[in-house]
Amino acid sequence: MSRGLLNDARVAKRISDDFVPASAGIERVQPDRYGWDESAVSRWFVPMAKDAFAKFAPKGWWEEFKTYQGIYVVGADGTTYAYRVVWELPPEELLKTLDAAHAEFAKKPPAKIELTADSVRSADFHLLDPSTSAVRVFSRVRPVPDGAPEGNRGVGRDHFWVFAPEVKEILDAGGEAGASVAMPSRIAARLVRFTLLDHVRNIGHPYDESQVKRADFPMWLKSRTDERRSFAFIGTFLSERDDPENGEQGKTGVEGTIEGEFEVDVKTAKIVRWRAFASGHAWGQTDTSPPKGKYPMVWAMVEADDATARAVPPVWYGLSPVWKKIYLRPSLARDPK
Amino acid sequence: MLLRRFVLVLFTAGLAAAGDLDTEVASVLPKPEEERWLSIPWRTNLFQARLDAQAAGRPLLIWVMDGHVLGAT
Numbered sequence: 001m002s003r004g005l006l007n008d009a010r011v012a013k014r015i016s017d018d019f020v021p022a023s024a025g026i027e028r029v030q031p032d033r034y035g036w037d038e039s040a041v042s043r044w045f046v047p048m049a050k051d052a053f054a055k056f057a058p059k060g061w062w063e064e065f066k067t068y069q070g071i072y073v074v075g076a077d078g079t080t081y082a083y084r085v086v087w088e089l090p091p092e093e094l095l096k097t098l099d100a101a102h103a104e105f106a107k108k109p110p111a112k113i114e115l116t117a118d119s120v121r122s123a124d125f126h127l128l129d130p131s132t133s134a135v136r137v138f139s140r141v142r143p144v145p146d147g148a149p150e151g152n153r154g155v156g157r158d159h160f161w162v163f164a165p166e167v168k169e170i171l172d173a174g175g176e177a178g179a180s181v182a183m184p185s186r187i188a189a190r191l192v193r194f195t196l197l198d199h200v201r202n203i204g205h206p207y208d209e210s211q212v213k214r215a216d217f218p219m220w221l222k223s224r225t226d227e228r229r230s231f232a233f234i235g236t237f238l239s240e241r242d243d244p245e246n247g248e249q250g251k252t253g254v255e256g257t258i259e260g261e262f263e264v265d266v267k268t269a270k271i272v273r274w275r276a277f278a279s280g281h282a283w284g285q286t287d288t289s290p291p292k293g294k295y296p297m298v299w300a301m302v303e304a305d306d307a308t309a310r311a312v313p314p315v316w317y318g319l320s321p322v323w324k325k326i327y328l329r330p331s332l333a334r335d336p337k
Numbered sequence: 338m339l340l341r342r343f344v345l346v347l348f349t350a351g352l353a354a355a356g357d358l359d360t361e362v363a364s365v366l367p368k369p370e371e372e373r374w375l376s377i378p379w380r381t382n383l384f385q386a387r388l389d390a391q392a393a394g395r396p397l398l399i400w401v402m403d404g405h406v407l408g409a410t
Contacts, residue, residue, distance in 0.1 A: 300365035
């Protein structure tokens with residue numbers, strides 16, 4: 001995974017010192033990949049990427065994968081100086097590429113550009129609405145089974161969003177400390193269908209409503225003041241799919257238990273603290289290198305309110321307009337307990 | 338329903354202390370050596386990054402993958 005490459009201290013320093021680093025999801029800069037509309041950014045990026053591929057991509061790469069994923073070195077005007085596929089790239093190779101690209105940039109500097117404030121604003125695709133609460137989600141295979149491919153030692157990441165009407169629904173339940181409070185079904189559905197997945201090696205695929213077999217999250221009020229209310233929850237979850245077209249690899253699933261607590265600012269209906277820990281098992285998965293059979297997983301969730309949390313959406317919210325719609329209003333079968 | 342209530346009461350009484358939950362959460366969080374890539378000052382707005390690159394007299398380095406790279410696997 002390219003993140004391992006960028007964890008190399010020499011690579012991180014070189015990029016930080018001598019380049020202006022920027023990152024994006026391919027889905028918004030190559031919008032036909034997942035069904036987003038074109039934008040000012042994609043109209044700039046795609047011709048630049050085509051030029052970079054013509055000059056630097058491995059022969060046949062585009063024809064085989066039809067994706068512009070990778071690392072580019074370009075001028076502000078779109079002049080291309082380097083492109084590398086990064087999935088299996090050693091740090092030394094990337095450093096050589098960066099050296100050569102920087103030298104080329106010095107020889108052929110880009111033309112001056114001007115961008116309007118509106119066009120710059122249009123390049124923020126998914127800014128978090130101030131009323132929405134963001135939680136960061138981490139997942140691991142733990143312990144990693146003997147013989148499992150190295151990619152299983154990584155950390156999976158995602159964001160989890162909770163929307164203001166859902167928090168207000170919780171607050172409206174009222175009650176005193178210890179009172180049972182129903183977890184809004186959309187929060188439960190978002191947890192089990194989109195969040196408690198195996199994102200360790202690659203993006204885990206979400207589950208349809210019919211594939212959720214259990215999603216039971218009893219919740220209660222822990223404490224209340226005029227300003228803050230805190231809640232705790234526990235629960236069990238199980239999702240599985242059997243996609244016969246993909247044979248044995250089509251049989252995937254995840255199951256586990258979760259416990260957590262969160263605190264809400266009553267005035268803003270924002271979650272100001274969220275801690276949750278889940279453990280369980282996953283199996284199958286759609287990528288090529290999961291451990292064999294059922295393997296152990298853990299997840300942690302922590303509130304987030306930094307620049308990245310405000311600019312980067314949950315993966316399935318951001319990946320396609322179809323999944324965004326489902327992420328906003330996910331449902332569960334009538335009683336998946 | 339009664340059984341669920343009973344389970345809830347049991348868990349309410351026996352839920353791990355907050356310190357335990359924090360410890361469990363911390364055990365999953367990335368270690369510093371797993372987050373070196375986050376020390377790189379990534380811009381998330383590509384057009385602002387173009388202006389910043391011009392102002393700094395540096396080339397842009399653009400990293401794109403399926404799912405936003407700063408938030409997805």
